[in-house]
Amino acid sequence: MPLLASFLNPLDNTHNFEPDKHIPDLADKVIIVTGGNSGCGKETVLQLAKHNPGRIYLAARSQAKFDDAIKEISTAAPDANITFLELDLSSLASVKQAAEKVVSENSRCDLLINNAGIMAHPPGLTADGYELQFGTNHMGHALLTRLLLPTMQRTASQPDSDVRIVNVSSAGHMFVTGPGIYFDQLKTPMESTNPGVIYAQSKLANILHARELAKRYPEILTTSAHPGRVESNLANVMFDVNGFNGRFQRVFDSLAGQFTVQQGALTQLWAATWKRDEVKNGAYYVPAGKENAGSKKSRDAELAKKLWEWTESELSAKGY
Template sequence: MHPLGFLNPLDNVHNFDPDKHIQDLGGKVIVVTGGNSGCGKETVLQLAKHHPQRIYLAARSEAKYDNAMKDISAAAPHANVRFLQLDLSSLASVKSAADQIHSENDRLDILVNNAGIMAHPHGLTQDGYEIEFGTNHVGHALLTRLVLPLMQATASKPGSDVRIVNVSSAAHQMAPGAGIVFAQLKTPMDSFNPARLYGQSKLANVLHARELARRYPEILSTSIHPGRVETNLTNVMLDQNSFFGRFQKFFDYMAGALPVQQGTLTQLWAATWTRQEVKNGAYYVPVGKESLGSKKSRDTELAKKLWEWTESELAAKGY
């Protein structure tokens, strides 16, 4: 038992069980980013059990896909799980992935923006954005933007249930005081601790989902905190043995980390639970509990500013 387990709670208020509660997904097309490991892999595995028309497992390399498919195929041997090459730190790669989705489908029902990096050393993406913000927000924002027409077309069909799930984190509360430091997003932001930069990117995930819900109400867009989960996301921070890395080790000792099967429940819930019981634009914590999030995460003007900044940047890059 962990003495401070209440700091990493799993309050399954809906008694959500993927095997019991995920309805038949026949005919649906699904995309999961970062689907090769951790919560992304578990999301693909659980959804694949329920007979979707097609799931795209997005990963940086086919070798990562092949490795993940050993477990996924064992759990769902007849599922149609395809490889989608995607490097979120490269907008060209994002565009190529979106082109593949469009060329192979006439619908897209569920997009789980799951992939992410955490507390990496300071740096820039291939397109010149602070590496965590560029990967966790800008890459996902472009992917979402490019597949939105397909999702809108799907939403117009009778009986459709189209959803976007942004995997954020309670770490969004660690964002800098301004929330999003727009003036420095195209620099490595060397004066900020990487953990704060992770918080900034996760705040962007929440704001992005809220603004998607406002602008595209026909699509159910949410953001979620999976809990502190036993995945490789924190490996870089732990290996560096920084203050935040040492704090994470202490937190894990005192509060514990959820196994992947439990850590994936909230995003599975957001993607599949009864639509009428999921609030568009809301932020959820384990499992399916609406949370206010930070004050900055509820700032409608900040959400609008982030949307406009992102649109302007993507247009300037030719997207």
Template sequence: MPKAGSIINPVSDVWKYDPDKHIPNLKDKVIVVTGGNSGTGKACVIELAKHTPKRIFLSARSKAKFEDAVKDVKAVAPDAVVEFLELDLASFASVKHAAEAIKASTESLDILVNNAGIMGLPPGLTKEGYELHFGTNHMGPALLTKLLLPLLLSTAQQPGADVRIVNLTSMGHTNTPKGGIDFETVKTELSDRHSFVRYGQSKLANILHARELAQRYPSITSVSVHPGRVATQLLDDMYGRRTVVGSLMQVYDKIASPLTPQQGAYTQLWAATWSKKEDVVNGAYFEPFGKLAQGTKDARDLELAKKLWIWQEGEFENHGF
């Protein structure tokens, strides 16, 4: 296994990685990308579409957002089969409907990119009563993954299969409550915590989820990736809220120059398609660009990953899943 902090892919830095050259032919691959209508999600779909996958499900909250995105996809890959997947990760009913739509229209699923997420929103709850960031960034994707696992596992049993799950996380996972995840308060608005802490807790959960998936389902390669600091709608929204932190971030980004969405998609594209499967270490956490990283102590805590899994499965069961 490569050492944490080493660049395990010799072509995976931002100046050398070229999706046109390094993404293999994706013939017969069925792919799901959540939040594929903007930012790194759309950039990811565009690059994947160039390599002739059998089908891409692009999730968005509305058909209008999908149609705007698919225009850009078709501009570079006019023959790509890209289908609308209506999905609101803050609603279990929407997640269930999306999973059923996928399973009804395909007998295989090769790549699931849990890309969609929110950041820095005011206190709130999802429809099922989870803190808004945790519910949207973790519980929704975790439920979608759970509902698609039978399809992913059956695909993994096919000859020559290479099934992967990629969770988008963030360096924000370093900002969490004591103990990493506060299970006692995660079903409250956590209004006494800064939005970065609420966000960080959800991003830690993304890392732990991938680690536990790898433990329980080794026939599937499950990893988490930090895309880097990317100039996307999430940052624009943060600036627009005109908070002190948002203003400071805007000044910082003018100096530091965040990555473009295209560059921000590189690590998830690498994790989803890199042909040397042994480089994409099952259960690992990666930072730009294809760098195996440790993350925080909580992010490496396999007992915490197991605890989160048991807790979320109990929650899903309580909601009929």
């Protein structure tokens, strides 16, 4: 293990959390995991599937991606009820269609893990005209959450319910610059801004969104989680471009090491299933289940409020 691993990519399993041992029975629970076809998302589905869930929606962009993932998951949990949910987070129309499917097929929704994301992509726009990383990582998840909230609220009002939302963020949010969220540029490709900074902006938005959800919907336990630097395909685009960000990440990985996906999924699994009274609503957690203050911007209540209002206004203007 690299000498700097414990400092640069720490794993402090504060609660000695073991998914097989500590995830409770999930009978009747309806669960959604975005990006469930690879990396930490697939591992999250796999671990939850072992504990008798009512239904897990594995959200992915295509049936082929789902089919590839389900082979491994079904081996670990052959009897689990896992359903394909077609979802392209860069398209609000796709998000709406996915949410409508979940709502039409279920009377409840217990757990939403907003896991999917893209990292340091070249400049671009989503189908709806938002900067690509912000539009995918934040706007897509914000709409999915918004459309599922009424069902989640109804579920939360039932006896013995335990309704949760987990936004998967990143310690990369600390690399934001300037205002943190560049509201005046969110409908541009932001070509003149480093893709790593744009990624950081989207990950900051994930934390701020979780904090605001916790504030506005206290009956739902909402947290954000940093998985650590994980050996997955998230950084592949950045490596392919081979710019400064990719070269920096390779050096970082050589010094810090990378978590396995099993280690990387621990924090979001912990936030999703650990004893409710020991998980703090609105908090940001790092591996594995350790509360962290995050950056100053991530604790800015006014910025969180501004982002919420901006997002709600945008979604409403587009008919959602």
